[in-house]
Amino acid sequence: MYVNLTDAFTVAGKVERISVPIEMDHFSCKYGEYKLTDKSPVALVLSNVGVGKARVQGQAEVTLGMNCDRCLKQVDQIIHLDFDQEVMAPDVAQPDPDDDDSFVDGYELNVEQLVNTEITVNLPTKVLCKADCKGICRQCGKDLNAGECKCDGFVPDPRLAAIKDIFYGNKEV
Ligand SMILES: [Zn+2]
Ligand SMILES: [Zn+2]
Structure with a gap:
């Protein structure tokens, strides 16, 4: 108007x-x-x-x-x-x-x-339904606020694996 x-x-x-x-x-x-x-x-x-x-x-x-x-x-x-x-x-x-x-x-x-x-x-930059929202499972898509899903939740992260190699590599020296 x-x-x-x-x-x-x-x-x-x-x-x-x-x-x-x-x-x-x-x-x-x-x-x-x-x-x-x-x-x-x-x-x-x-x-x-x-x-x-x-x-x-x-x-x-x-x-x-x-x-x-x-x-x-x-x-x-x-x-x-x-x-x-x-x-x-x-x-x-x-x-x-x-x-x-x-x-x-x-x-x-x-x-x-x-x-x-x-x-x-x-406009808010971050929108959460509640401060501790658990989100959804990346594997099965289940809303984790409604309970745990059956996925084992272990997703190997190649970056972490690389850090681990460096760590153990140093120890051996
Ligand atoms: Zn939420
Ligand atoms: Zn899941």
């Missing part, structure tokens, strides 16, 4: 509070696509802070259906968005045409683009 910034850019002392619904149902980035399982509206405060200059503050909360890094179980990740930025009217500052992420389009604030950018910077 677009919000008009004309008053915030031009009316001295103007402070406008609005609530804007988030439209997106999915969030996509280079790591994948995640469903928004829950979302709040964006509570926006638009203030005039100078000629052609507006301050955009806002808060929202979205819940993304992500997957545990170890067992792939779906984990709902709540992400708090809290931003505070200054933006310029197009006749005060020329927008950078290479900036695809720009959330100001002329006199309009692109709230979806802003939310998208804020989710990107607040």
Whole structure:
């Protein structure tokens, strides 16, 4: 949704509070696509802070259906968005045409683009269903949180074997 910034850019002392619904149902980035399982509206405060200059503050909360890094179980990740930025009217500052992420389009604030950018910077780098998630067996694929599997779990690691050779080699000298 677009919000008009004309008053915030031009009316001295103007402070406008609005609530804007988030439209997106999915969030996509280079790591994948995640469903928004829950979302709040964006509570926006638009203030005039100078000629052609507006301050955009806002808060929202979205819940993304992500997957545990170890067992792939779906984990709902709540992400708090809290931003505070200054933006310029197009006749005060020329927008950078290479900036695809720009959330100001002329006199309009692109709230979806802003939310998208804020989710990107607040995306958790590690997702675990629980701190001690045991993951899945690399051999049979069983979820090890549900119990041990029948695999013997011994996977010879050639790097360890090489270290062992060096160790015993030194001892013999
Ligand atoms: Zn897990
Ligand atoms: Zn197994």
